[in-house]
Amino acid sequence: xxxxxxxxxxxxxxxxxxxxxxxxxxxxxxxxxxxxxxxxxxxxxxxxxxxxxxxxxxxxxxxxxxxxxxxxxxxxxxxxxxxxxxxxxxxxxxxxxxxxxxxxxxxxxxxxxxxxxxxxxxxxxxxxxxxxxxxxxxxxxxxxxxxxxxxxxxxxxxxxxxxxxxxxxxxxxxxxxxxxxxxxxxxxxxxxxxxxxxxxxxxxxxxxxxxxxxxxxxxxxxxxxxxxxxxxxxxxxxxxxxxxxxxxxxxxxxxxxxxxxxxxxxxxxxxxxxxxxxxxxxxxxxxxxxxxxxxxxxx
Amino acid sequence: xxxxxxxxxxxxxxxxxxxxxxxxxxxxxxxxxxxxxxxxxxxxxxxxxxxxxxxxxxxxxxxxxxxxxxxxxxxxxxxxxxxxxxxxxxxxxxxxxxxxxxxxxxxxxxxxxxxxxxxxxxxxxxxxxxxxxxxxxxxxxxxxxxxxxxxxxxxxxxxxxxxxxxxxxxxxxxxxxxxxxxxxxxxxxxxxxxxxxxxxxxxxxxxxxxxxxxxxxxxxxxxxxxxxxxxxxxxxxxxxxxxxxxxxxxxxxxxxxxxxxxxxxxxxxxxxxxxxxxxxxxxxxxxxxxxxxxxxxxxxxxxxxxxxx
Numbered sequence: 001x002x003x004x005x006x007x008x009x010x011x012x013x014x015x016x017x018x019x020x021x022x023x024x025x026x027x028x029x030x031x032x033x034x035x036x037x038x039x040x041x042x043x044x045x046x047x048x049x050x051x052x053x054x055x056x057x058x059x060x061x062x063x064x065x066x067x068x069x070x071x072x073x074x075x076x077x078x079x080x081x082x083x084x085x086x087x088x089x090x091x092x093x094x095x096x097x098x099x100x101x102x103x104x105x106x107x108x109x110x111x112x113x114x115x116x117x118x119x120x121x122x123x124x125x126x127x128x129x130x131x132x133x134x135x136x137x138x139x140x141x142x143x144x145x146x147x148x149x150x151x152x153x154x155x156x157x158x159x160x161x162x163x164x165x166x167x168x169x170x171x172x173x174x175x176x177x178x179x180x181x182x183x184x185x186x187x188x189x190x191x192x193x194x195x196x197x198x199x200x201x202x203x204x205x206x207x208x209x210x211x212x213x214x215x216x217x218x219x220x221x222x223x224x225x226x227x228x229x230x231x232x233x234x235x236x237x238x239x240x241x242x243x244x245x246x247x248x249x250x251x252x253x254x255x256x257x258x259x260x261x262x263x264x265x266x267x268x269x270x271x272x273x274x275x276x277x278x279x280x281x282x283x284x285x286x287x288x289x290x291x292x293x294x295x296x297x298x299x
Numbered sequence: 300x301x302x303x304x305x306x307x308x309x310x311x312x313x314x315x316x317x318x319x320x321x322x323x324x325x326x327x328x329x330x331x332x333x334x335x336x337x338x339x340x341x342x343x344x345x346x347x348x349x350x351x352x353x354x355x356x357x358x359x360x361x362x363x364x365x366x367x368x369x370x371x372x373x374x375x376x377x378x379x380x381x382x383x384x385x386x387x388x389x390x391x392x393x394x395x396x397x398x399x400x401x402x403x404x405x406x407x408x409x410x411x412x413x414x415x416x417x418x419x420x421x422x423x424x425x426x427x428x429x430x431x432x433x434x435x436x437x438x439x440x441x442x443x444x445x446x447x448x449x450x451x452x453x454x455x456x457x458x459x460x461x462x463x464x465x466x467x468x469x470x471x472x473x474x475x476x477x478x479x480x481x482x483x484x485x486x487x488x489x490x491x492x493x494x495x496x497x498x499x500x501x502x503x504x505x506x507x508x509x510x511x512x513x514x515x516x517x518x519x520x521x522x523x524x525x526x527x528x529x530x531x532x533x534x535x536x537x538x539x540x541x542x543x544x545x546x547x548x549x550x551x552x553x554x555x556x557x558x559x560x561x562x563x564x565x566x567x568x569x570x571x572x573x574x575x576x577x578x579x580x581x582x583x584x585x586x587x588x589x590x591x592x593x594x595x596x597x598x599x600x601x602x603x604x605x606x607x608x
Contacts, residue, residue: 005401013388123383124397127438130351130377131399131445133369298353 003132003140007115011144016114020107021152024100028156031099031259032092032163036171038257039083043177046077077177079256084178086255087171090185092164096156097192098252098260104196105203105244108149109224112207115141117217129298138212138293142286145204146197153196157189187253195247202240202282209289212296235266243269243277250274302365304328304480305449309359310349312342318504319345320356325499325509329448332471332481334491334512337501338590343484344380346501347451350482351377363449376447380454382438386427390417390437393426397441404444411443414470416463431458439467443474450474452483456490468494488582492516500589507589519585519594521558523550525565526574536568549578 011017085091116138119125128137171178206227211220231241246269254262269277305327312320320342327333337343348354350361352368363371384393395403412422415436421429429437435458442450452471456464464487471494475481485491492512499509508515525540525548527533533540533548540548552558558577565575580588588594 002401003399006396006399009392009401010385010388010396013392015387118385122385123379123381124385126348126353126379127377127383127397127441128399129353130375130451131372131397131442133352133372297355298348 007140007144042080083257088183089164093160096160108204109207112204113220116211135293240281243274246274311358331496334495341501374448376442377451384426390422492582522578527572
């Protein structure tokens with residue numbers, strides 16, 4: 001009897017999980033295409049601005065000075081440059097992981113709630129609890145979700161690399177500006193992976209725990225999704241959302257033209273305390289979940 | 300007896316302020332099928348849930364060969380009255396998920412599926428396409444795949460057609476022959492009479508009898524049925540005979556021996572009769588009489604076989 005294998009199998013077969021994964025993939029592709037289009041558009045915009053300045057100079061009779069190099073018109077393509085940098089294979093995994101960090105909490109709350117709530121909805125909870133033990137079954141689900149988080153983070157990383165390789169090849173072939181860039185990314189991917197593992201597991205556990213307590217999938221999803229909004233309204237320190245967003249600000253690179261902007265925090269937490277808060281919340285919810293599963297009366 | 304098999308010891312449970320189980324104690328032996336009988340709301344399902352550890356009782360405990368449920372969970376199999384399935388999974392995946400066994404023993408699963416007539420075509424279908432009877436057989440198969448030592452079935456005959464119920468009965472008998480202690484509930488008393496070895500009867504959360512079904516049947520009064528038009532003669536010779544409007548008389552006898560003696564007496568008498576027979580009550584009739592308080596097992600010298608240890 002291996003609850004982890006059973007739950008992983010169930011997770012693999014789940015239509016909802018497949019839809020969520022497809023949704024994330026679409027977001028990755030959309031994010032990359034949007035960034036490319038923004039970079040290209042910005043470059044063209046700058047070229048047009050430069051051209052209009054040149055035309056203006058010529059019109060004012062300074063053509064000779066311009067030809068002799070006496071007058072230099074500087075091209076302001078910093079924004080386009082920064083956008084192209086975002087397409088470099090060393091930076092695109094950052095974009096994909098950033099998309100995952102933003103959409104992932106919603107997706108994993110839904111998956112976590114579904115995993116527990118479907119058992120109540122279908123009445124299979126009695127059979128699971130009798131044959132495996134409800135606490136063991138819930139632990140199996142948690143481990144299965146953890147492995148799904150790992151797979152999703154790894155997939156985002158690898159797809160980011162592949163997407164970046166393609167996008168960069170395309171960009172350098174079509175843009176002199178992109179071809180002239182030397183990119184050195186300052187991203188620590190192991191830290192990003194660790195952050196996403198903890199953060200997304202936390203939101204999965206949140207969805208699972210609320211569903212476990214309410215015994216309803218719908219209530220589990222709605223309450224769990226409402227919690228981050230309530231946190232935003234309260235804007236208190238030591239809340240999981242504040243810690244989560246603070247770590248996002250600390251560790252991700254935000255490029256112009258991306259579909260994901262930097263989260264606005266009135267009082268961002270320091271890095272060590274943000275880690276500590278997020279980890280504490282994660283373990284607190286796991287403890288509540290395990291206790292509830294052990295003590296729950298399956299009627 | 301005592302520590303082997305499933306031992307219910309003084310189980311008490313309340314739903315809010317209502318006492319659902321009031322000190323239930325009995326045992327279900329290994330290699331036998333025990334029928335847990337009771338009216339709707341008597342506490343049968345609650346007792347099974349307590350035994351399976353799904354709800355915590357107010358007092359008492361259930362031991363399996365002397366061990367608590369948490370220690371022998373992998374040896375338990377169960378089927379509930381409304382067989383739950385994962386509707387979007389195939390029948391085969393349902394067997395895995397419901398049994399909690401990831402790698403099924405191919406030989407045993409083949410044997411169980413054959414026993415319950417679950418063919419490959421049916422197992423390939425999504426469970427949502429299955430009928431209630433098919434779902435029930437699937438749930439029984441999932442429980443049997445665990446090779447249980449203790450098997451609980453809550454109203455397994457619901458939704459089953461007679462051939463399917465026959466298949467389930469055969470499967471249960473085979474499991475009992477393998478040493479499994481089986482506890483089964485239901486309202487189909489007549490179908491259970493030939494299946495179960497023992498019976499435990501619950502009424503309003505209290506156990507009113509537990510013991511051998513054969514003993515209970517033997518202890519139940521039998522009737523001598525006389526069809527006659529000779530109303531005056533029968534009233535003189537057998538004044539205790541009760542009659543109904545269709546002219547059928549019945550004489551209540553304490554045992555089969557007494558009934559045979561009455562038959563001899565009728566034959567020797569001058570009474571003219573059209574029909575003379577011994578009428579045994581059906582299991583359903585017996586249970587109706589027991590629930591209505593018209594028959595008290597303890598008054599017939601039947602020991603209340605409760606677990607004292």
